[in-house]
Amino acid sequence: MNQEISKLIDLQGIDSELDGFDQEIKAKEQEIVAREQSIADKETKISLLKVQTEELAQSQRDLKAELEDALARIKDRQNKMMQVQTSREHQALLKEIEENKKLIKANEERTLQIMEQIEEAEKNALELANLCSGEKTLLVEEAENVKKAVSKILARKKSVLDQRMVLIPELNPGTLKRYDMLRQKRNGSAVVPTKNGICQGCFMTIPPQQDNEIRRGEKLNFCPTCQRILFFLAEDAEPADA
Ligand SMILES: [Zn+2]
Numbered sequence: 130m131n132q133e134i135s136k137l138i139d140l141q142g143i144d145s146e147l148d149g150f151d152q153e154i155k156a157k158e159q160e161i162v163a164r165e166q167s168i169a170d171k172e173t174k175i176s177l178l179k180v181q182t183e184e185l186a187q188s189q190r191d192l193k194a195e196l197e198d199a200l201a202r203i204k205d206r207q208n209k210m211m212q213v214q215t216s217r218e219h220q221a222l223l224k225e226i227e228e229n230k231k232l233i234k235a236n237e238e239r240t241l242q243i244m245e246q247i248e249e250a251e252k253n254a255l256e257l258a259n260l261c262s263g264e265k266t267l268l269v270e271e272a273e274n275v276k277k278a279v280s281k282i283l284a285r286k287k288s289v290l291d292q293r294m295v296l297i298p299e300l301n302p303g304t305l306k307r308y309d310m311l312r313q314k315r316n317g318s319a320v321v322p323t324k325n326g327i328c329q330g331c332f333m334t335i336p337p338q339q340d341n342e343i344r345r346g347e348k349l350n351f352c353p354t355c356q357r358i359l360f361f362l363a364e365d366a367e368p369a370d371a
Contacts, residue, residue: 322362
């Protein structure tokens, strides 16, 4: 096989490996972002629950004031009962006392509901706070692991980049330029094999005459459809399907 073709195959291998490292790093960093987001979401919920609890506590105070007013009114009407002369006046006062007693009953029921709601909100906030604190501990550990993993990946990347540095000067600048352009346009894949006369980049059929040229491997060939650089991968050299 032509030296330039085999070097381009090596370069594609190196660049795909480098892309893989970048994706690995990105995925690791994404894990941290997801954990941070999960903590932030819980903290937002805790804040909302605190606001809710404060509002409920205010309602509780309002209800207490209303209750005291109603009790005072009952006491006032009871005092007045001793001074009234007519049965009509007496009845009117009794009616008012009854109404205030109803108010008190409703007030007490509502107060009980609010107490339960406060309890529930406080319980939820506490659960979330516990979860948050656990997640924060995990995040610190995870961030440390990611840091270590990323520096390992970067070390591997460095050694592959060194291989690339050695290879680059051995390639024709015009071919390199074409290769780089293809990598940009074709999602990182510029050099692909053909299999049974089909480009493995775009899966279009190569004209038979060009396929023969590719099999001979004497000069650079480009896919007529996707323009990728093509090479022939002998059947017995193909990796076995996993
Ligand atoms: Zn193609």
